[in-house]
Structure formats: C-alpha cells, structure tokens
Amino acid sequence: MGKKAVVLLSGGMDSTTTLAIAKSQGYEVCAMSFRYGQRHALEFERAKQIAASMGVEKHTIVDIDLRSFGGSALTDDIEVPRDRSQEEMGAGIPVTYVPARNTIFLSFALAWAETLEADTIFIGVNVLDYSGYPDCRPEYIQAYQRMADLATKTGVQGKTQLKIQTPLILMTKAEIIRKGAELGVDYGLTLSCYDPDESGRACGNCDSCILRKKGFIEAGISDPTEYQSSD
Amino acid sequence: MGKKAVVLLSGGMDSTTTLAIAKSQGYEVCAMSFRYGQRHALEFERAKQIAASMGVEKHTIVDIDLRSFGGSALTDDIEVPRDRSQEEMGAGIPVTYVPARNTIFLSFALAWAETLEADTIFIGVNVLDYSGYPDCRPEYIQAYQRMADLATKTGVQGKTQLKIQTPLILMTKAEIIRKGAELGVDYGLTLSCYDPDESGRACGNCDSCILRKKGFIEAGISDPTEYQSSD
Numbered sequence: 446m447g448k449k450a451v452v453l454l455s456g457g458m459d460s461t462t463t464l465a466i467a468k469s470q471g472y473e474v475c476a477m478s479f480r481y482g483q484r485h486a487l488e489f490e491r492a493k494q495i496a497a498s499m500g501v502e503k504h505t506i507v508d509i510d511l512r513s514f515g516g517s518a519l520t521d522d523i524e525v526p527r528d529r530s531q532e533e534m535g536a537g538i539p540v541t542y543v544p545a546r547n548t549i550f551l552s553f554a555l556a557w558a559e560t561l562e563a564d565t566i567f568i569g570v571n572v573l574d575y576s577g578y579p580d581c582r583p584e585y586i587q588a589y590q591r592m593a594d595l596a597t598k599t600g601v602q603g604k605t606q607l608k609i610q611t612p613l614i615l616m617t618k619a620e621i622i623r624k625g626a627e628l629g630v631d632y633g634l635t636l637s638c639y640d641p642d643e644s645g646r647a648c649g650n651c652d653s654c655i656l657r658k659k660g661f662i663e664a665g666i667s668d669p670t671e672y673q674s675s676d
Numbered sequence: 677m678g679k680k681a682v683v684l685l686s687g688g689m690d691s692t693t694t695l696a697i698a699k700s701q702g703y704e705v706c707a708m709s710f711r712y713g714q715r716h717a718l719e720f721e722r723a724k725q726i727a728a729s730m731g732v733e734k735h736t737i738v739d740i741d742l743r744s745f746g747g748s749a750l751t752d753d754i755e756v757p758r759d760r761s762q763e764e765m766g767a768g769i770p771v772t773y774v775p776a777r778n779t780i781f782l783s784f785a786l787a788w789a790e791t792l793e794a795d796t797i798f799i800g801v802n803v804l805d806y807s808g809y810p811d812c813r814p815e816y817i818q819a820y821q822r823m824a825d826l827a828t829k830t831g832v833q834g835k836t837q838l839k840i841q842t843p844l845i846l847m848t849k850a851e852i853i854r855k856g857a858e859l860g861v862d863y864g865l866t867l868s869c870y871d872p873d874e875s876g877r878a879c880g881n882c883d884s885c886i887l888r889k890k891g892f893i894e895a896g897i898s899d900p901t902e903y904q905s906s907d
Binding site: 507508509510544545546547548549551552553555556557559560579580582584585588589591592593594595596597598 | 741783810813
C-alpha cells in the first residue's frame, strides 16, 4: 500500500501547487476543502475542478460557519484593501485575516488523516511574500505539529506520527510558480483573488492579485489569469 | 469591563461544572456547543437548557460534520461498550474516542475567543477517572496552549495571551460533583450517558454512566439522574 496524505485545497495557487508536490512525492492524495462563509463560492468550485483534474483519490468538502464569529474581510462586509504596496502588506496583520482559520483547517485534516490512517498532512502556507498572518509562520506549524503528536491515538500508542508538511513555507511566489509549472499545474484553473466578479475574473488590485501578478513576472512565465480590466 | 471567557459546554456533568467554576471566578461567560453527528440530540438540548438556566451571556451552537470521517462509537454504528470495570476502561483508547475532537472544539473556541476578545477558554477535560482519551491529558493541553499563543493576532502582537483553563483536569468524579454541588449546579439537567432512551433517561451501564454513579456515591450526594432501569 502506498503512502497516503491529506492535502488542504482551497483552489488557490499555493494549495494547488502543494497538491502537485504531494503527488510528485508519490502520495495517494485525499483533498479537503472548506466552505466557510467565503464571500465568493467560485474559489470553491475551482477546488472541485482542480481535485478532479489532478486525480485525487477522494475530495471531501467540510461546511463550517466561521461567519458567525465575524472578524474578517473575507467573511464579513469589511472592504477588501486595494492597490497596496508590498511594504503596506507587510505592516501588521491584514483585515483579511480570519481568526484561527488554519488552526481549524488543520484540526479537521488531523481528524480525517487519523481516520484514513494517512501519514502526512500537506498545507500550502507561505511566510515570505506575505508575512501578516500569524498562522502561516514556521514556529506556528512546529507548535501545531507538537500538539498533534499528543492529540492523536497513533501519537499516544507510539506509532508513526502524522507529519505536517509545508513545502512552500519559505518559497517566494515566483519559486512556487516555477515549481508548479515544472509539475504541470494549470494555473488557469486556480483563483487567488479576494474579490472576483461573477464569472470568476480576478480584480487585479487586491493584495493577493498583486502578489500573483508579480510572481508570474518574476518567474518569467506568462500569466493565464483572466483579469476584469483585461477586456 | 469584566473578564470574558468562552466555555465549551456539551451538556454533561464536567462541562456544566466547568461553566459554574468560570462564573464563580467572575467571568462573563459565552458558551459554545457543537452538533457533530452525535447519535443522540438530547445532550445538546440539555446544553441549551443549562446555558439558559445558568445565565450565560451568549450561547453559540456550531454545526460540524465529524460523522463524514467516521471512526467512533459516538458518531458511527459501533456498539457502545457496557458493564466494563474501571480497569477495562483504563486499558487503551476506548471505541468512543472521536478523532481529534477536542482539537477541533478548541480551535473553534479559539476563533470565537479572538473575535470576542475573551481572555480565557474553559474546557472540562479530566484525566483521572478516565484516562483513555489522548486529548484529555495535561501535556496535550499544554501543547495546545503553546500552539494557540502562536496562532492568534493577540499572540503575535504580544498582547495578553488567551489562556486555556482546565479546572477539572486532576479532579476525581466525586470531587467534581462536590465542587458543582457547592456552586449550586443542578445535575438533574446534565446528561452523561452515551446511549440514553428517547426521553433522556440514562442507560446506567455505559462507561460514562458507571463513572457518574460511582462519583455520586463517593461524593455522598444523592444522584438526581433518571435511569432506564429505575422504573
């Protein structure tokens, strides 16, 4: 029997590249996505297409209601910031931060991984390009790993520990794109924009669009993204 | 403004006693319960009654679908064990273990606490009477605390840390009952049984009922529980 991994898949570039990396390492991949009151459901539809096109073993979708807690521009009616420089993005925690989001996502992944007897969880967190989120930092992931070792049946029984892998954590956006391109990722399917229009075209001006555009330019790879302003 | 706490409330004895302790320490209490595919919804109805009768500030109910992962007698169709001795209960991890359950519950509590600007999360885990669950042990809670310190905005900004309090962790069932009685807890409202009948009467034979009965006897307090065999 092959190695099995749970991969957290949002439908964005980072998680899709992470899925490609997990597959390239020989893992049988089970993908997990969340409907958590995002303002747009498109990202989520893309996750389904990506999972189908990349041949995952299973794809589970978990409904959670983060919106009832409030506290983020991604789930509330707070304005998504636009046209910010990378310095502005780096200063402090952005309003798009969702409280404890990665902690909740990893906890569901942990439960599923334990049930599936998977040995690895992959999460596409990245600290370099965008350092504002506390739960994307290596020290956070290490602390999560330590907690997970103590939380689970396998941990207590001294069996193989579930390992959390974060292959993108120290990569730049350009490096991520080059890696994905090398592995055949179709970035046309991925959606990074915080505020796309109904047909899924990216706004081009939110923090996530700015970093994505810059990444393609630095990678020297043509950007397949459809932008609203490009017509 | 007073101190604010999130209390995880299942509707059982331990979480209800924990809620009473939080209130006795002067906290304004926000209670959080989960519908997670439990085989019976009664426990959950009790949680609502308890929250109402104990004057919590808010009570939020989070729907999560642990059932889709399987893996536990509490959410699957595995038989709940009966008439076991305390030695049998202590040997290994029981089939009623739900993968990563406390990790998921604490993660939602963390998100809510951060949004509410609460300073404390209370969870009624207990290691002494029933040591089979990995995620009820002090070392697990400590590792969770360390992870939570790094996961949150307040943690990163160096503000007051969110503290996880586990007042019952080293108490026996009898001590918990004595403490709750002293604080005026109505244990008639609480439901511990893993497999009650439709009207909410406890089976009397599952691990949880056995520990509860023994607790009342050792505490020297009369047991208000309605058992199925008592008619």
